Amino acid sequence: MKDNKNGETPSRLDDMIANVYEAVLDQDRFDELITLAESSITNRSAHRELLRRKRDIEAHFETAEKLLSSLQKPAEDNDRPVIRLGRDLTVLQANETAERILQITAGRSLEELDIDGDALGHLNEAVSGRTEDWPIVRVPHAATGKQVLLVLSAEEDPHNGKIWLLTGVERVWQQGASLAMQSLYGLTQSETDVLSMLVSGHTPAEIAQARDRSVETVRQQIKSMITKTRSRGSGELVAVARAIANSAQRRKPQTTSADHTRAELKLRDGRKIDYLEQGDTTGKAVVFLHGCLCGNRLPNTASRYFSENGIRLLSPARPWHGQSDGHGILLHDPARYAHDICDWLDQLDLEQVQLVAFDVGAIFALVCLPHLRDRVAQLICISAQPPMRSFQDFSGAPPQQKLFALLPRVSVPLLSYMAKLGDKRLKRDGPGGFAQTVFGGAQADLEACNDPHLLDLFWQGHLFHVERGSDSFINDCRFVASDWEKLIKPTDVPIHFIHGTQNRSIRPERILAFAERIEAQVSLVENAGHSLPFSHWRDWVRFLD
Known part of the structure; x- marks a missing residue:
């Protein structure tokens, strides 16, 4: 790359800043962006210009973020x-x-x-x-x-x-209300879809037209819900549903369903840790550290398997996720998370566990492992995020994931702004648009989303990640883009990587190279994508001791 005759930075550097959104959606332009960015590191004048442009764009997005924040205060909305x-x-x-x-x-x-x-x-x-x-x-x-x-x-x-x-309010109904009605009264997904429209004021005829069903079918579903909820009519059914919907919006209590329990406890420093439990409550303990996608709950079929085979799966919400509190020191020293894990295990009266980590959860697991001493019998890392050494590492990833791998190194304020806009878009599009937005181009993961239960699980997972805002996702992106490999220390705990051959987010060869550096075992699962722990759960459960 050469400077022009006036000694100015090449115009392509302007493209990298001005067109970053468009570039990541086009493979050829993204490859050009990667080449340009990496070339600028060795070109002093380009590097100085890049730093200047970054400061300008950070100032711009800080202003935009303040504006976005002011627009998100519901009580101050002028149109409500x-x-x-x-x-x-x-x-x-x-x-x-x-x-x-x-x-x-x-x-x-x-x-x-x-x-x-x-x-x-x-x-x-x-x-x-x-x-x-x-x-x-x-x-x-x-x-x-x-x-x-x-x-x-x-x-x-x-x-x-x-x-x-x-x-x-624009909408009274939330997905949490659907899950509550399904858990409490045994309603089906289709019935709660009808109920959500009924609560919002639609008539049976309007619901039938919107859902492309006959009016009689909708009326039969309403009758079924009246029976299941023991209501005295559609008015009482709607009243019950409104109360459930309002409760789902206002508070997050401990919840129990047929396949999982959600609870929380206080750590010694006063912070809160939120966790999920599935399977046999008296079985051998397995701790699952979730990633930044798909949530921390395994499918119902896995939960039944755990119950039948004496496995107690415990899934803590990592800092900033769910209702778990974060701590600023973790941004600079993620190994300190080991203190939270030990405190949590002590309160649950668990001496030793098997540790399973997915995606970004593997970063925390690997850096915390030496500090957990004899608390962990083995570590299984599924679809792990290895250290990012080059933008080329993400050249084949789905566009959305590619963008958020790049942004932490370009501008944290820009990352913050885009994360909030991304969350707003996902919530606007709902479960139907989730698969293409998050996994667009990753065929194995898109096929996994064809299973309605998995798609709902992934969608609920997104809501779980952003329960308390976008800091969870923003900080995870920063961990992915940081040089965290230097924090890994030698340990005697066996480490086993399990990875899908069709993982578009993290190419298998990256895992193989990383595992070789830290002397870990690797198993590849045919036809599995990044969502492997959920779509192919049997392929990692079989490695539990």
């Missing part, structure tokens, strides 16, 4: 009605949107609005503290008559004590 209430349901304040579309102003009572009497009764019970099932209220739009959904919440006011808020 927000009403502050007193305990007597008197309106203390209504924002401009509430005044315009609901014709409600300060000093008026909610009882003056066209609200169902049962809903008013539920509101009175909630604000008086007689119930924790806060209702979702429907108020007609003043101009169109269309129902506007308002969800109840509370905040502390220094002058007036507790203030109750009714805030407009």
Whole structure:
């Protein structure tokens, strides 16, 4: 690469900064980007120019991130009605949107609005503290008559004590509500899909048209749900569903279903660790360290196998994931995570476990292993992320994964901004768009997503990763792009890598080279992709002692 006649950096350097989004979506342009970036490292003038451009773009994206953050504060959204209430349901304040579309102003009572009497009764019970099932209220739009959904919440006011808020919501239903209804009442996925539309105000005819089913089929599904929930009619069914949906939005308690239990405990330093348990609660303990994709829950078939074969699978949410608290020191010294693991194992009264790590979880497992001493009998790393030595390491990865492997080395503010936009896009597209967005071009993983249970598992996994924001994903990307191999210390614990031959994210030859450097064993699984621990779980479970 040569400078032009004016001594300026070549125009292709401009392309690397200005077109980074487009470049990663096109294989040829991405390869050119890689060549340019790596060439600039040895070209001093280009390197200085790159640093200057990075500072400029970081300043730009810091501004953009602040703007994005301000737009994500739901209570301040100008296009959503927000009403502050007193305990007597008197309106203390209504924002401009509430005044315009609901014709409600300060000093008026909610009882003056066209609200169902049962809903008013539920509101009175909630604000008086007689119930924790806060209702979702429907108020007609003043101009169109269309129902506007308002969800109840509370905040502390220094002058007036507790203030109750009714805030407009675009959607009442969340995937957590579907899972809750399925676990509590045995509803099917199809039934909860119908129920979500019913709760949102759609008629059976509208639901039938949207789902390309007959009205009679939808009515039969509604009757089935009424029977399963022991409701006295569709109105009571909707009321039950609203309560479940509202609870799913507001709090994350310990949950138990047929195949897993989710709980949390406090570490010695006061931080919280969230974990999942599957299988035989009295069986031999296996700890699963999840990655930054697909979550920490194994498929139902695996869970049944664990129960039948005396395996107790424990899956802690790594720092920043799920409801687990992070710690700034881990960004610089991930080996300190060993203290969290030991503390957690002590509280669960477990002396020794087998450790299984997936994706980025393998980074934590490998750097923590020497500090876990005799607590780990063996380490199995599945679809592991080996150290990133060159941009070429990710040249064949799916576009989305390729982008987030590159960004930590280009700009952390840009990474943060893109991670938040990516999460918003995934949530907008829902499970249907998840496979192509995350695994586009990775055929083995796309085929795994053809299984509805696995696709739902992966989608729920994404929601798990970002429960408390995008820091989980951002920090994982930073670990992937860092020189963490120097943190690995010698250990006597056996290490076994298991990798899919069709893994587009991490090529098998990278794992083979890395395993040779640290004297670890490798097993390749034919036709498996990056999602191997979920799609081909039997191929790693057989290596458990």
